[in-house]
Amino acid sequence: MTLATDAIVRSGRSESGPTISLATPGDFFALLKPRVMSLVVFTALAGLMAAPSRPHPVIAFISILAIAVGGGAAGCLNMWWDADIDALMSRTRNRPIPAGRITREAALGFGLVMSGGAVITLGLAANWTAASLLAFTIFFYIVVYSMWLKRSTPQNIVIGGAAGALPPVIGYAAATGDVTLDAAIMFAIIFLWTPPHSWALALFRSEDYARAKVPMLPVAAGRAVTRAQILIYTLVLVPVGLTPALLGLGGPAYGLVALLMGAGMLHLAVKLYRERDEKAANLTAKKLFGFSILYLATLFGVLLIERIVALVLAQGAW
């Protein structure tokens, strides 16, 4: 981003006088990070469906919508805070703020209004336990992760990963008003999945992070340490991914899928750890990054399908 563009983005004024925004509704939608939001919807829905009691379908729908908007609002506030480093990275430089389509002030206002609206709606529709968890998630993602950890420690995404792991807990709390061991297991799966997923991305995007001075693990501690850490976290993740089948949260189908997908994750993590050629390592890191998304989506997808099938078989149980 040039200094002139930066000035426009920050002030909302051009050098030739006051301007009227050229932002489209699509630009504001992009601020909500729709792809991240879809994963939030998916995991929150799995959490809600995994609960022993289910709310009225309308309340369930509105709860998931509120969680999705809350997650999107957190993404928007993250873009407001990180606009300077987003402009330096090829993956993020076309986002609405660094591209100059939306001012930082407009994004801040939009993010705050959406956050407040989502929390209040969830509180009124479901319960205030779920609403408090959603508010905490947004606070944790913006203040603890974006403002504090992201630019100061290579452990940023390890601790910050808690924010991304909370949606199934919020979904579960929206249904029951409570947080139990089942919800904690779903939290643990996403929490342990985040480091190998994010570090795989950081391995093949390390130049971007170095340019933006974000101390991701490959930048701060080197590629060998990152590959070892990815393997360690994957070794912990795979057995934790199996626990829903052992504790009754997931059925036999879940157990089988978790075993097969876990073997796939482990295979790629070991391959990445052993790889010494950097080009080949980047290729494996890309594969691991893609497979990790499939891993999480499949695990929560099967959990969801098992619940829907059980619901259909027990007709009228809702």
Added chain:
Amino acid sequence: MREVKDGLVLSEEEKRRRRQRSLALALVLGALVLLFYAITIVKQGAALNALHS
């Protein structure tokens, strides 16, 4: 400097984009009205059922 003596005159593109944003905002506000109506009906229904059971 852009001419602002007689007020800021919007270009056609600026007018079009503003119309799009206004329409999107109207749709969101309309959806919110329906959303809170639905919450009210469901909550009242549940409370009434509890009262009569």
